[in-house]
Amino acid sequence: MRSGDGDLTMRLLGNIIWFITGGWLLFLVYLFAAILFFPMFLPLLRVARYALWPFGQDVVTQDELDEYRTLRQGVQSDSGLTAAGNALGGLGNLLWMLTFGWVIALIHLLAVIVNLGLIWLIVTIPNIGGNWKLMGVAFRPFNKVIVPAALAQEIRENLARSRLGI
Numbered sequence: 001m002r003s004g005d006g007d008l009t010m011r012l013l014g015n016i017i018w019f020i021t022g023g024w025l026l027f028l029v030y031l032f033a034a035i036l037f038f039p040m041f042l043p044l045l046r047v048a049r050y051a052l053w054p055f056g057q058d059v060v061t062q063d064e065l066d067e068y069r070t071l072r073q074g075v076q077s078d079s080g081l082t083a084a085g086n087a088l089g090g091l092g093n094l095l096w097m098l099t100f101g102w103v104i105a106l107i108h109l110l111a112v113i114v115n116l117g118l119i120w121l122i123v124t125i126p127n128i129g130g131n132w133k134l135m136g137v138a139f140r141p142f143n144k145v146i147v148p149a150a151l152a153q154e155i156r157e158n159l160a161r162s163r164l165g166i
Helices: 003-036 038-052 062-073 079-117 125-139 149-164
Strands: 057-061 144-148
Touching: 003 038, 003 079, 003 125, 038 079, 038 125, 038 144, 057 062, 057 125, 057 149, 062 079, 062 144, 062 149, 079 125, 144 149
Parallel strands: none
Antiparallel strands: 057 144
């Protein structure tokens, strides 16, 4: 067995346990909210897929991704387009927080509490981290990008190095 195989197996096992213990229900809640909040359907559908299989993926902000691309490619993105996207995402986040965001974030918080109460079952331990991770995305899903966990770690490390001048 290669070293990456164990990590892949654990992510798959975590996702299966997540799905069985309510991931499918969270997916349906996000999908229902995406249908009701139709103008922002596609970004919310991405979050719904993330809620279905969260392990092995992570979230970075659009600003972090743009800064990482600038570091890697040396080409700055169009700042006017970026500013318009950030403003639209900010407005989307505000509307989302006032309608569905606080409800879904509260659902994740309650799921964390329930899973803490059931910690003796051991299989609920990964669900605590998964719900905690999804709580922030549930509250403010726009201007967020879902990427593989290894890429998110690389983005954060490179941005930290560039900020420290290393």
